Amino acid sequence: MNTTAREILAVTGLQVAVEGKALLNGIDLTVRAGEVHAIMGPNGSGKSTFAQVLAGHESYEVLQGSARFLGEDLLDLPAEERARRGLFLAFQYPVEIPGVSNIYFLKAALNAVRRHQGLDELDAMDFISQVKEKLAAMQMDEALLYRSVNEDFSGGEKKRNEILQMMVLEPVLTILDETDSGLDIDALKVVADGVNSMRSPERAFIIVTHYQRLLNYIEPDTVHVLSAGRIARSGGPELAIELEQRGYGWLEQEAGVVP
């Protein structure tokens, strides 16, 4: 691991609750440019909570700890400001917006990001040709651009659409929240190819997943296992394979979560 690469995300002692119930109990995580981190763990271990908190969902109450994103206090920024600075969350359950076409939504998002960067809005022709190129890479039907955002999309189409948005917005840090769930093997490969095509020394990824199989296609630098709101163990890609073979039980017992 290159410890001199730029620090993108630095989370220290993060504790989070929702309606008085503690969900994260002190998370430490540093992500540097060029890295891919996988966060695994059983249901209810806090994986999705962590993703949502980083993205700025207001339901969660941060009790303690800090998070810095590109040197700024992340927790101080509203969700849209985080997005404009280059933090992207691929949703576990992408949301439908009836009557708003996918391409209009994409353009509104891209222009919001570009305005923040002090760039002009993209010319309509340039925008369309860029989007179509990426659409082809995701093996998506062009008709999906003109349908309402995620409305009547299949599960696979919704997940591909998330990756398409990521490719258009070109974020610095992408968090994939169980993007692999509900995908067949072909779709999984397409999604993985999309993510891999975006890997670069400037960008970083956090892949939240329950299973190891996505990691066969997107090789992580580090694997973290979350248990009861804490990182119970970190290791290389081999940790994911061990988890696939042994399940989560032994780790939880080691961590003292299950007696």
Added chain:
Amino acid sequence: MAGSNQPIDDLLEQEYAAGFVTDVEVDTLPAGLSEDIIRTISARKQEPDFLLEWRLKAWRHWRTLTAPQWSSVHYPPIDYQDIIYYAAPKPRKDGPSSLDEVDPNILETYKKLGIPLEEQEALAGVAVDAVFDSVSVATTFKDTLAEHGIIFCSFSEAVQQHPDLVQQYLGSVVPITDNFYASLNAAVFSDGSFVYVPPGVRCPMELSTYFRINASNTGQFERTLIIADAGSYVSYLEGCTAPMRDENQLHAAVVELIAHQDAEIKYSTVQNWYPGDAEGRGGIYNFVTKRGVCRGDHAKISWTQVETGSAITWKYPSVILEGDYSSGEFYSVAMTNNYQQADTGTKMIHIGKGTRSTIISKGISARQGQNAYRGLVKILKSADGARNYTQCDSLLMGDRCGAHTFPYIEVKNSTAKVEHEASTSRIGEDQLFYCLQRGISQEDAITMIVNGFCKQVMKELPMEFAVEAQKLLGVSLEGAIG
């Protein structure tokens, strides 16, 4: 999440921009309703006998009626003896015959509302009839229209210039006995708009009436009559505003549309009467009867309405499908905010063979707003192969508002096909967060979501009105792509 309604609240807090009062000299009759008042109104307008008789018949019938109780709206009883039934800005001479004679304060009022009455300044392609309190003050582009044989004038002028047409069609769609408010209107209506499009003529511009209630304690009772003769086409727009006042004011209009064989009438409304304040004080009671009849084969009538104003809206623009293969459409967006109530919908009466109707209703409720869709699809025995498609969607903002759907379907012919779809959704935290997470601001996200919800209806509005409607909803329409 406690903070999630804040952006919605901010957006809803926009001030009512049309709430100013114009200072003009007004000729009013005393408050209250009596045979004398009706005779006086009729005399002021120098009406022919048939019209006075018609009014008196309506008045006698109205006295036997009580206000309807079946709708889901709630309001204290109205004292009909406390309302002024006639208020007209005093003409500088005997009736303004050109714009120079209209009180400059009135011209200024319409300018402030974005409706310039000087033709050279007017929106290209829109002719306007401006109704101020009880009377029409100006009609633009009359000469241009006359070249095509199209009559577009105030109702009062039509009574003088085209009494035969008025006598033939007045009350032929909404009879004086139709309902409580329609009978009241027939007795006391003071002005409105009149349109006649001759056979085979396609009206070259949008026709528009802009209604303004200015005087206090005054009811507005206008009457609109539109006749599209065989094979003709006309698109008509209606807009309305009123000053902010603490007391409620009654607006009880009647609109009648007649489409002959192969004719088409497209009637669009952007209703922005004063809705009352955030505590529910004041605002217009908008109790309106609108109905069209497709008299001939292949005739078509289409109602599009965007209802954002009024304390209470109570209206059901309807179509009677008499002619074979005639069609009726109803596209509606009704938004209720604060203590506003809306009970609106349509009636589609299928009589002719192969008649078709489409109903798309979008209700948006925010804060304590209450929104009801009430619609009747009636297919008579004669209507072989009739078809109806109805879609009612409700969008809720916050957790104190309400949406209600009352679809009535009566089918007497087994070859008919009737479809009904309904949905209710909440402008969600989820949708908002999804937009925010893509960098889109809260305000843009809300307008995007609301606009997406209304899209099917907004695309039916003529371009000139779509702009106004989108502003009213605090919504920017989607861009050219998509």
